[in-house]
Amino acid sequence: MVKKINTQWLRAQNKDQYVKQARDSHYRSRAIYKLQEIDQKDKIIKPNACVVDLGSAPGSWSQYASERVGAEGRVVSVDVLPMEPLERVLFILGDFTEAATENECLGYIGKQGADLVMSDMAPNLTGIRTTDQARSTALAELVYNFCYRALKPGGDLVVKLFEGTGTDEYRRLLQARFTKIMTRKPDASRDKSREFYVLARSYRL
Ligand SMILES: C[S@@+](CC[C@H](N)C(=O)[O-])C[C@H]1O[C@@H](n2cnc3c(N)ncnc32)[C@H](O)[C@@H]1O
Numbered sequence: 001m002v003k004k005i006n007t008q009w010l011r012a013q014n015k016d017q018y019v020k021q022a023r024d025s026h027y028r029s030r031a032i033y034k035l036q037e038i039d040q041k042d043k044i045i046k047p048n049a050c051v052v053d054l055g056s057a058p059g060s061w062s063q064y065a066s067e068r069v070g071a072e073g074r075v076v077s078v079d080v081l082p083m084e085p086l087e088r089v090l091f092i093l094g095d096f097t098e099a100a101t102e103n104e105c106l107g108y109i110g111k112q113g114a115d116l117v118m119s120d121m122a123p124n125l126t127g128i129r130t131t132d133q134a135r136s137t138a139l140a141e142l143v144y145n146f147c148y149r150a151l152k153p154g155g156d157l158v159v160k161l162f163e164g165t166g167t168d169e170y171r172r173l174l175q176a177r178f179t180k181i182m183t184r185k186p187d188a189s190r191d192k193s194r195e196f197y198v199l200a201r202s203y204r205l
Helices: 002-015 017-024 033-042 060-069 099-109 129-150 166-174
Strands: 052-056 074-079 087-094 115-117 151-162 178-184 195-203
Touching: 017 033, 033 060, 033 178, 033 195, 052 060, 052 099, 052 129, 060 074, 060 087, 074 099, 087 099, 099 129, 115 129, 129 151, 129 166, 151 166, 166 178, 166 195
Parallel strands: 052 074, 052 115, 074 087, 115 151
Antiparallel strands: 151 195, 178 195
């Protein structure tokens, strides 16, 4: 069964235009095209900004963000899996659900706060829809709470969610602290996938 799923996944990967595009570019993953599309539409990554990338490995979002912020900007990235080093990217190897990881990240961000927090974190999928959904929402809630300590006023958040129970409540949670909440489903996000991104703009303390 596992072998069959893997074969199907590999076939889909090979047909996928974004996988080919990523292979022909210097980016480490097709995920880059999701962030690129959101950024091109909404202009979320600005020169000289401080950007936090949660769930960063293998690193294509961090690559893109570090190019966009430039030499005067900063990218702080976190993943529970190792990530090959990138120029101008501070990488923290750790589980974001642990307070020590969050505190280390805040230490790198510094007192002035971050301009953008982005989370492409996804839990290890069990295939049990309700469990996966609950874990994904729990991670997103942690990210929301992190914004209180990490974002500067006026800062933005991009967070991955999976459509299902709890996502409407999550949007409402964001409304308490952000001025504008938008939903984004980039072309590179596979049609079959229930994943989508919420873009929350202009954080209010
Ligand atoms: C879809 S991948 C991210 C791809 C990445 N945006 C890129 O462009 O290369 C999701 C990542 O979230 C990470 N992740 C999931 N749960 C995490 C946690 N609790 N703490 C840190 N990283 C986590 C996974 O290890 C995985 O590398």
